[in-house]
């Protein structure tokens with residue numbers, strides 16, 4: 424029988440895949456301690472796309488990093504499919520990140536001496552049940568560019584290679600921290616369309632951090648953070664395609 428957490432329904436009606444309960448994060452100690460998270464409760468549905476908004480310093484990246492197992496919470500729990508991340512040892516947490524989580528950051532961090540396909544293959548070679556690098560590149564619309572080096576690709580294309588690399592392992596969770604932060608709006612739309620396609624075709628539950636409130640329209644659910652807490656949360660009745668968003 425699965426854990427009760429996995430049987431719950433999220434606000435948008437899908438089955439819960441991930442639950443954060445009372446998460447706190449304190450950096451440092453004493454008078455200089457920074458309380459980055461002050462009790463965050465969050466559920467994420469299977470296949471759901473959540474946009475995370477909030478002013479600079481409100482705790483968005485800290486939350487994302489803890490959900491993805493890149494950092495650990497000071498207090499509270501993160502439960503994925505009934506498993507408590509806080510109870511995992513280092514090896515289990517490494518497997519969690521490697522097998523179940525895809526990350527996309529503002530900067531693409533591609534290896535300059537490897538082609539698009541080879542950059543994606545770095546991940547597929549160590550994944551449990553990966554897509555082929557070519558299939559991952561096709562999902563983000565870069566099949567024809569598989570043999571190009573990063574220097575031969577635009578910023579938006581490089582970010583799409585980074586997305587292909589993140590999703591080639593078929594992650595249950597896709598965590599994107601400002602994926603369009605370094606891009607102009609036209610290129611940003613193409614990257615967001617790629618994330619939307621991945622969310623639909625691979626089925627990864629997706630959390631996308633952005634400073635651009637207009638992007639919230641592409642989400643199933645929108646969460647706003649302020650001062651280390653969730654300040655507001657709502658469900659969109661319909662998702663707007665990134666190309667139809669007014670920037």
Ligand SMILES: Nc1ncnc2c1ncn2[C@@H]1O[C@H](COP(=O)(O)OP(=O)(O)OP(=O)(O)O)[C@@H](O)[C@H]1O
Nearest residue numbers: 450451457459477478479480481482483484485486
């Ligand atoms: N490694 C760290 N050591 C100390 N303080 C940190 C560390 N990482 C983040 N912080 C602090 O924690 C708070 C939350 O930071 P976080 O990066 O999560 O916010 P954010 O909402 O993602 O901000 P931004 O939109 O600017 O990226 C901030 O006050 C930040 O300075």
